[in-house]
Amino acid sequence: EAQVTQNPRYLITVTGKKLTVTCSQNMNHEYMSWYRQDPGLGLRQIYYSMNVEVTDKGDVPEGYKVSRKEKRNFPLILESPSPNQTSLYFCASSSRPPGQADTDTQYFGPGTRLTVL
Amino acid sequence: GNSVTQMEGPVTLSEEAFLTINCTYTATGYPSLFWYVQYPGEGLQLLLKATKADDKGSNKGFEATYRKETTSFHLEKGSVQVSDSAVYFCALSGNTGNQFYFGTGTSLTVIP
Numbered sequence: 001e002a003q004v005t006q007n008p009r010y011l012i013t014v015t016g017k018k019l020t021v022t023c024s025q026n027m028n029h030e031y032m033s034w035y036r037q038d039p040g041l042g043l044r045q046i047y048y049s050m051n052v053e054v055t056d057k058g059d060v061p062e063g064y065k066v067s068r069k070e071k072r073n074f075p076l077i078l079e080s081p082s083p084n085q086t087s088l089y090f091c092a093s094s095s096r097p098p099g100q101a102d103t104d105t106q107y108f109g110p111g112t113r114l115t116v117l
Numbered sequence: 118g119n120s121v122t123q124m125e126g127p128v129t130l131s132e133e134a135f136l137t138i139n140c141t142y143t144a145t146g147y148p149s150l151f152w153y154v155q156y157p158g159e160g161l162q163l164l165l166k167a168t169k170a171d172d173k174g175s176n177k178g179f180e181a182t183y184r185k186e187t188t189s190f191h192l193e194k195g196s197v198q199v200s201d202s203a204v205y206f207c208a209l210s211g212n213t214g215n216q217f218y219f220g221t222g223t224s225l226t227v228i229p
Contacts, residue, residue, distance in 0.1 A: 004160075033217065042123075042206060042221035043161075050215060058216055090160055097215050105151075106217065108160035 002027045004109035006091050012115045013081055021076045021112050023091030031097040032074040033058070033106070034066065036087040043090065049074055050097055081116040088113050119144045119211045123220030130197055130227050138192040138223045140181075140207035148209040150174075150183050150190040155204040155222070164192075164205070197227045 004025045013019055025032065033048040035058075045058030049068040063085055065077040074093075078085060091109040124139040142148065149168045153161040165174030170185035179194045190207060207220040 031215075035219075040221060043208075043219040045216050045218075048215060056215065092161075105163045105166070106161075108153075108162070110160045 002107065004091055004093055004107050006089075006109040006112050008112060009110065010113050012117065014117050015082055016080050019078050019081060019114075021078075021089060021091075021114070023074045023076065023109060024072050025074075025091075025093040025107070026072065027093065027095070027107065028071065029093035029095050029107075030071070031095070032068065032091065032093045034064070034074070034076050035090045035092065036060065036085075037090060037111075038087050046076070046089075048097075081114075083116050086114060086116050119148065119209060119216070119218045121207050121209055121218050121220040123207050123223055125221075125223070127224040127226060130225070132199055132227055132229050133196045134227075136192070136194040136197045136201075136225070138205055138207075138225070140190045140192065140220060142188050142190065142207075142209050144188075144209055144211050146211060148211045150181070151208040151210070152179070152181055152190070152192050153206040153208060153219075155206065157203070161206060197225070199227045199229055201225060202227050 007022045030051045034046040035043040037043050044060045047066040049055045089112045092106040094106045120143045122141050151166045152164040154164045155161045165176040167174040167183035173182045181192045204222045204224045206222045
């Protein structure tokens with residue numbers, strides 16, 4: 001079954017304690033992306049990756065890091081979480097990046113609800 | 118720059134009512150346009166899309182037409198059901214960048 005998985009689904013942590021949210025897709029997609037969803041703000045793109053070892057900032061990258069060492073995995077790293085990073089996070093993937101003809105659909109993971117105390 | 122503006126919610130309708138959710142966009146070049154749906158506790162799923170002007174995307178009774186002259190992509194359904202209760206997001210991908218842009222989402226509740 002084609003899917004995007006995220007772990008953990010729920011996480012409560014404290015300010016400053018490094019954490020990683022994993023994302024994995026089994027569709028051999030080149031493009032992967034992280035979003036955060038906040039009430040009244042919709043989804044905002046944090047980072048995206050065009051392919052292995054190619055990552056770039058989205059609209060709200062401050063306080064986050066990513067890596068893309070393998071095609072299937074795209075972890076999101078919070079080196080020193082703060083309360084304003086409390087949010088619902090989604091990972092997504094697509095076979096082609098936006099901006100190409102017949103842009104492909106993004107497939108979303110189930111979300112990770114993060115609370116930073 | 119690129120952006121999407123969606124009508125504010127929440128929207129509450131009775132079953133079998135007509136639905137319109139407005140979406141307008143700002144973009145350079147010729148973006149592709151999407152509607153995604155998010156059911157409670159789940160991730161987003163693609164509902165429909167249109168990749169060029171005057172295209173009509175349709176799925177599960179929902180429709181939206183890519184109107185370049187009015188920079189709009191309004192979502193419509195002729196007769197909503199309780200199972201359509203969800204949050205709907207309008208989105209675009211630009212042809213001059215590598216990002217997706219989402220609206221703020223519109224919550225729809227359909228009552229029997």
